[in-house]
Amino acid sequence: MATLVLTALGTAVGGPIGGAIGGVLGNLVDRRVLGTAREGPRLTELAVQTSSYGTPIPQLFGAIRVAGTVIWATDLKEARGGGGGGGGKGQPTTTTYSYSASFAVLLSARAIRRVGRIWADGRLIRGAAGDLKVKATLRVHTGGEDQPVDPLIASAEGAAPAYRGMAYLVWEDLPLAEFGNRLPSLTVEVVADDAPVSTATVAAAMVAGAAGGTATVAGFAASGSVRGVLAVLAGLEDGWWMPVGAGLRLATASDEARSIEDAGVGVAALEGPARGRSIAPLDRVPRTIEIGHYEAARDYQAGLQRAVRPGPGRSTQRTEMPVVLTAPGAKTLADRMLARAEADRTRRTMTLGLAGMEIVPGMVAAIAGEAGRWRVLDATVTGMATRLTLAPVAPTMLPSTRASGGRVAAAVDAPIGATLLHVAELPALDDTLLAAPRLTVLAGGAGAGWRQAALLWSADGGASWTPAGTTGAPAVIGTVEAIAPVATTTVRDMAGAIVVQLARADTMLDDADDAGLVDGANLAVIGGELMQFGHAEPLGDRRWRLTRLLRARRGSDAGAAGGRFALIEPAAVRTIDLPLAAIGAEIRVLASGVGDADPVEVRTRLTGASVRPPAPVHLHYADGVLRWTRRSRAGWRWSDGVEAPLVEETEAYRVTVTAGDVAGGDVVSDVATDRPWLAIPTMADATVTVRQVGTWAESAAVSLRWDG
Structure with a gap:
């Protein structure tokens, strides 16, 4: 006597995903439609980028974040450059090496709509608006049937597949310095469909003739065995699969119940009672x-x-679902699975006659004389009788409203914008005695996401360029709208004011007390002038009024309205050391950031201001003697209260007497002296200027005019 056992598909969703699913119309149909493997897609497979042969590629639906698989890559590209100068006499030049890579990452085994954000080692390198936050080229191939071969892969390999029907992206020259000079682990936000996807859509894509339910999810990644994918879909619906004709249908507790009645005790074809009932111990059910x-x-x-x-x-049962769910949605799903597991403790058996041949595993049944609704798990047909195994339909669970996914430190998706560059030849910002001229570089960005830019400089009109490393931390940068003339350089100017407009609304300026100013707080550069401010008053529209001023610090030249304003903070400062022979030449500096379509250029004339002594002060004439006070490139804190240190190799001055106005008169005398005074007879209608002669350059001039 032949025996045929029919088993319901999807009795449980367990294990890593999918768990045991059973057969459809016996093993023959089961294997033909679904295959034999039970392993389904895993959550962790989408989180770590791989490059192993045989790695499954998911079919993506909706919107989801995946790592993908590296399918092609070039060797690392090495670039050699200078480090930007360390400064000073006797210090060696630093050679730096940077690396980049070109590679392709396969994302989906079906076509997608577009790619959204991209993370590298958790850092956002492509924003939601499609803006790259790294200096590289990205091409996205969405998997259309007319998809061309990528030009970079084709040029490197000669013959290459187009991967039609599969979505992938290609990075060209992705810089690796920020990722430890190695290929970073990428994760990509993929939008495969423009709206949430239904279980019916996924099921139909997996198995021809499969009819899914009505539940929708924001995103779904189907990989592994078909059985495992269908198990996930059944779990989302709190349902199970049952055969319908040549296909499958997702059944749920809401299906119409089929009334069944046993054939009585007298059925001779089967042994045992017509009805049976068993309840497994509670500890067989997962507690969590x-x-x-x-x-x-x-x-x-x-x-x-x-x-x-x-x-x-x-015991704890964990199910990993590569599905985008809200926290309450996932909590509801866990509640339903636990309720199903508890309900499945109870098993009923019934023996039917010929009418039982119409009962298909997966049907919802109402047992005559019994309360509740039952799910048919399997049917054993022997001779003229059918024995059914049933389990109670789990009660419907109300959606959870108490679940939370916790907080997450989301990557900031801020626009980068163009580089804002300020270059000035300034005195040393500390007591370092420079032996060669130095440019100070400060840079920021028009967007809040700006981080840095690569630097190059040229002293020969652009015929050759020297790498100078990268800019420092983003500086607070703006422009000078109004500026008071320099009233004094020795005491705080309490009457003058400077109005600046900052480039970005998310930057601001702070006050500094007297102790802070002494320690160098609120040091800024206006053109080529170093200054400090004690009070910053916001005026609106990114404008600030600066008062309690200390002007022309360290002997720098006075600035003017319309120039660049930049706040000097140690982390923001970069320097470029230049040869002495470059004094007098025009220096061109280029900055190239991620947001720059073309490099940003600043040109400045190298005057030697960084290595020359400050101009003398207190120039006066009395009793036939011209006197002045020397200043120094060092000892600015004046901590000992005595004369500032000389620091130049010798003390020397050049005193020039010019007839008439200093700008256009004839030179009457040009005298060198090694003392801060000089005997000069009284002269009518003349101008006298004094310059200190430093080791590397002369100071600016200080002048005194005689009218008669």
């Missing part, structure tokens, strides 16, 4: 069920929700 999932509100990072029952037992 955990659902791993992706959560869009947390940048698609993995989340975990759990349901816990009271009573005995310690």
Whole structure:
């Protein structure tokens, strides 16, 4: 006598994903439609980028974040450059090496709509608006049937596939310095469909003739066995698969119940009672069920929700679902799975006559004389009788409203914008005695996401360029709208004011007290002038009024309205050391940041201001003697209260007497002296100027005019 056992598909969703699913119309149909493997897609497979042969490529639906698989890569490209100068006499030049890579990452085994954000080692390198935050080239191939071969892969390999029907992206010359000079682990936000996807859509893509349910999710990644994918879909619906004709249908507790009645005790074909009932111990049921999932509100990072029952037992069952769910949605799913597991403790058996041949595993049944609704798990047909195994339909669970996915430190998606560059030859910002001229570089960006730019300089009109490393931390940069003339350089100017407009609304200026000013707080550069301010008053529209001023610090030249303003903070400062022979030449500096379509250029005339002594002060004439006071490139804090240190190799001055106005008169005398005074007879209608002669350059001139 032949025996045919029919088993319902999807009795449970367990294990890593999918768990045991059973057969459809016997093993023959089961293997033909679904295959034999039970392993489904795993959550972790989407989080770590791989390059292993045989790695499954998911079919993506909706919107989800995946790592993908590296399918092609070039060797690392090495670039050699200078380090930007360390400064000073006897210090060696630093040679730096940078690396970049070109590679392709396969994302989806079906076509997609577009790619959104991209992270590298957790850092956002492509924003939601499509703006790259690294200096590289990105091409996205969405997987259309007319998809061309990528030009870079074709040029490197000669013959290359187009990967039609598969979505992938190609990075060209991605810089690796920020990732430890290695290929970073990428994760990509992929939008495969423009709206949430239904279980019916995914099921139909997996198995021809499969009819899914009505539940929708924001994103879904189907990989592994078809059985495992269908198990995930059944879990999302709190349902199970049943055969319908040549296909499958997702059945749920809401299906119409088929009324069944046993054939009585007298059925001779089967042994045992016509009806049976068993209840497994409670500790056979997991005490905790955990659902791993992706959560869009947390940048698609993995989340975990759990349901816990009271009573005995310690086991935990974790189901990883490569599905984008809200935290309440995942919590509801865990509650439903736990309720299903508890309900499945009870098993009923019934024996039917010929009418039982119409009962298909997966049907919802109402047993005559019994309360509740039952799910047919399997049917054993022997001779003229059918024995059914049934389990109670789990009660419907109300959606959870108490779940939370927790907080996440989401990557800031801020625009980068163009580089704002300020270059000035300034005195040393500390007491370092420079032996060669130095340019000070400060840079920021028009957007809040700006971080740095590469630097080059040229002293020969652009015929050759020397690498100078990268800019420092983003500086607070603006422009000078109004500026008071320099009233004094020795005491605080309490009457004058400077009005500046900052480039960005998210930057600001702070006050500094007297002790802070002494320690160098609120040091800024206006053109080529170093200055400090004690009070910053916001005026609106990014404008600030600066008062309590200390002007022309360290002997720098006075600035003017319309020039660049930049706040000097140690981390923001970069310097370029130049040869002495470059004094007098025009220096061109280029900065190239991620947001710059073309490099930003600044040109400045190298005057030697960084290595020359400050101009003398207190120039006066009395009793036939011209006197002045020397200043120094060092000892600015004047901590000992005595004369500032000389620091130049010798003390020397050049005194020039010019007839008439200093700008256009004839030189009457040009005298060198090694003392801060000089005997000069009284002269009518003449101008006398004094310059200190330093080791590397002369100071600016200080002048005194005689009218008669």
